[in-house]
Amino acid sequence: MRMGLTMDAACDLPQAFLQEHRITVMPITVKVDGETFMDDRDPAEIQRFINRRLGSRSHSAETEPTSAEEVQQLFLERLVLEQDCVFSLTITATRSPIHDNVVRASFAVLRGYREVREPAGVNGPFLMRVIDTRNIFAGAAPAVFEAARLIAADEAPATIRERLNHIANHSYGYMLPRDLYYLRARAKKKNDRSVGLFSAMLGSALDIKPILRCFRGETGPVGKARGFEQGAQQLFDYAAARVRAGLLVPMVCASYGGDLAVLSHLPGYAGLRTACEECGVTLMEAPMSITGMVNVGEGAVTLGFAAEEHEAAF
Structure with a gap:
């Protein structure tokens, strides 16, 4: 059986990985001050957005x-001919309408x-399975x-679907x-009350940065740090500890809303890389999507992994 993957553009993964696995990206149109950007994880378009310094x-x-309608067109014009089963993965339905659109x-x-x-002479049934990752960005x-x-x-489609739902329920996405x-x-x-004015004013005045977590579709603060660099140190140290404790999927993904080279210079990142190497875990680096940068601001870090349920410790 020919099986394929689609995901929406707000899932942060490296372009090389998407190309290797022939993953189709469902784009998001972003309009800022009369300019239009097509967020389909094309590195050139992401760089154009960054260069515009909006x-x-x-x-x-x-x-x-x-x-x-666009998802339907994509499938009926192309994917039903190329594949016999397609898994469509989306960011959490609590933060985006894309999941409902695909369903x-x-x-x-x-x-x-x-x-x-x-x-077209293609025989047999076609399967389409929609999975809510219950997370955002690198999560x-x-x-x-x-x-x-x-x-x-x-693996059989039923086995894959069951496993993906399990991973979605145990995926952790962090943002700084x-x-x-x-x-x-x-x-x-967006009528989102998760960041209040008082908290924003206090945090900016004292240079306090929250560490936010998305888990099973719910987003909220789980830690705080004095300054961005200290926050990065805490986040990467925490991720390194989770790697050593054992993950459900042998990978960690980190994304950055800007020049990806900045990641390796952030405090704590070298320690995370070492932990991944020692534990046989793939550390993936990806530019944050244009959609991500629009929603959380340039220069933010997000990080994702899947692990057994645990309490955040910062």
């Missing part, structure tokens, strides 16, 4: 995830695929990584923002 204006951006499209795809496949990476591994191992005022302005635009 700064504080980006928080007012409009984002338009792939619609149900709605799946009903039309599963009703109409025979009219496309049979005239969605473990489920996509595991899906690619299981497909390469030619640079600019709390930006984060609050964006949250306010």
Whole structure:
């Protein structure tokens, strides 16, 4: 059985990994001050966004995830001919409508695929399975990584689906923002009360940075640090400890909202790299999506891994 993968653009993974596993990215249109960016994880488009240095204006951006009609078109015009089963992974449904869009499209795809496949001489049924990773940005990476591994191992679709749902329920996504005022302005635009004005003012005045966590679709602070560099040290030290404690998927993904070379110079990152090397864990580095930078601000770090349920300790 030919099996494939799609994911939405807000899942942070390296371009080389996407190309190696022929993962189709469902794009997000981002409009800022009259400019339009197509967020499909194309490194050139991400760099164009960074080079434009839109700064504080980006928080007012409009984002338009792939619609149900566009997902349906993608599948019926291409994917139902190229594959016999496709797993579509999305960021958490609590933060984006893309999951609901893909689910709605799946009903039309599963009703109409025979009219496309049979005239092309493609026999047999077509399967489409939609998975909510229950996480965001780098936190969605473990489920996509595991899906690619299981497909390469030619596991049965039912086995893959069960495993991916398990990984989604045990994926942890962490974020360290640079600019709390930006984060609050964006949250306010989206009617998200997770970052209050008082917290933003206090944090900026004292240079206190929150460490935020997304777990099973819920996002909130789990730690704080005096300054961005101390926050990076705490986050990477914590991730290194989790690597040594054992992961459900042998990978950690780190993404950065800007020049990716900055990651290796942040305090604690070398220790995380060493822990991954010693434990046989793949450490993946990815540029944050344009959508991610619009929502949390440039210069933020996100990090994702899958592990047994545990309490955050910062």
